[in-house]
């Protein structure tokens with residue numbers, strides 16, 4: 001094991017958006033920062049896959065080494081609320097990265113028997129939007145928890161309101177078939193939510209005041225923006241050490257006090273290099289910032305912090321929910337789906353209750369998928385003959401057991417049967433494919449935190465605020481998408497929490 005002398009003002013753990021932005025703010029204030037990242041790459045849940053037309057189907061590389069032509073984000077892809085105050089707009093401008101706002105393209109709802117008529121599809125979409133607004137206003141005006149009449153209270157779920165017979169979801173729908181279609185479309189919400197409507201707490205629906213309105217896509221993908229931040233960090237003297245898995249963070253001050261030694265203000269961080277397979281390295285600094293994703297902290301916090309975190313913080317780490325969302329890219333020589341359509345909402349063909357270990361075909365048949373056509377006339381650069389499929393909640397978890405090619409082939413068969421023109425008999429061949437498995441990634445273990453879930457009366461949006469609070473007299477701070485009350489689950493949340501943590505660390509450092 002090698003121990004380095006007191007080497008930094010702040011050790012930042014994790015080089016995703018929050019860790020990078022906190023490091024930038026600290027370095028700009030003249031502080032010595034060392035950034036430890038477990039993976040060999042930086043960016044965390046910002047990751048852009050690139051490939052070119054010569055990339056063979058069998059090639060599983062994350063990035064084309066020569067002449068990447070196409071780029072698709074498998075983590076964050078949109079700057080939500082680009083014109084409504086999202087701080088990432090300023091970052092993109094600072095680094096000269098063009099951001100494109102897509103032109104609106106038509107969407108289609110694909111029912112069990114084919115595309116729905118435009119007027120029915122429009123009605124279902126308008127009803128869903130009205131039902132969501134009604135859920136938010138119900139949450140804002142009701143007393144919250146419902147009495148069961150036996151002196152106990154129960155948490156209503158979003159599903160209990162949205163899918164109730166009196167819900168605006170069903171306004172003007174005559175037949176039970178139309179009502180089933182409305183429910184299936186409402187289940188597309190499990191993709192942005194990362195979990196089922198049955199799990200989300202109605203009480204806190206719409207509580208977040210997040211950036212919304214215009215969506216913008218940075219040209220070249222989010223990894224490009226991340227690399228430009230890292231370049232600036234390096235120029236400011238920040239050391240970025242990739243492949244360093246942090247295994248323990250010790251409050252050495254507390255230990256020294258216990259041993260009645262001379263007080264030194266330091267935090268000790270032990271890491272294993274070569275992505276956790278190499279040698280132990282110990283760093284010491286005046287302060288540390290942890291940006292490890294919440295799902296990873298859930299598994300590790302018991303052994304990671306010495307002494308353990310306060311019981312309240314541990315309880316919140318255990319309680320706050322992390323959801324599932326994965327993307328699958330299917331690329332073809334020529335597109336075989338309707339060219340003018342930008343987004344397909346592919347509703348399930350089967351409503352049997354999910355089995356414990358469903359086949360891939362069953363998984364796709366039983367879930368609502370959102371499928372984007374990357375060659376639709378949306379006016380974005382980098383058009384490619386590809387479909388990008390979003391799979392959410394339990395289905396996103398289920399597909400992670402399968403290989404990239406197994407998922408791609410099963411999804412191709414399923415979507416070809418659902419989206420093709422009935423007269424098409426060409427049997428198109430897949431040319432390239434890629435998918436994310438955020439749940440299996442040891443340094444992510446899920447997509448992002450979800451809105452507040454039911455099940456524990458203590459759950460509330462304040463948990464996200466509490467997760468951001470520093471401990472150890474301010475020398476151990478926390479940032480990341482889980483640490484922002486209004487913007488959790490987004491790049492904006494990660495960036496804002498990183499900025500806030502840097503500010504509070506600077507205050508603490510000024511007093512040492």
Ligand SMILES: Cc1cc2nc3c(=O)[nH]c(=O)nc-3n(C[C@H](O)[C@H](O)[C@H](O)COP(=O)(O)OP(=O)(O)OC[C@H]3O[C@@H](n4cnc5c(N)ncnc54)[C@H](O)[C@@H]3O)c2cc1C
Pocket residue numbers: 013014015016017018019036037038039042043044045046074075076077078079080244245246247291292293296325326327436438443444446447448479480481482488489490491492493494
């Ligand atoms: C599929 C998907 C789509 C999304 N789409 C959008 C979108 O369109 N718009 C949007 O705003 N947001 C989106 N998000 C959310 C957004 O990507 C995240 O909120 C944001 O990137 C999180 O940044 P972070 O710094 O909190 O965490 P991360 O980016 O996960 O960074 C944490 C870092 O810590 C590292 N780490 C973990 N354990 C250790 C350890 N022991 N030692 C050292 N390092 C460690 C990880 O490797 C990682 O690099 C999406 C997320 C997903 C998964």
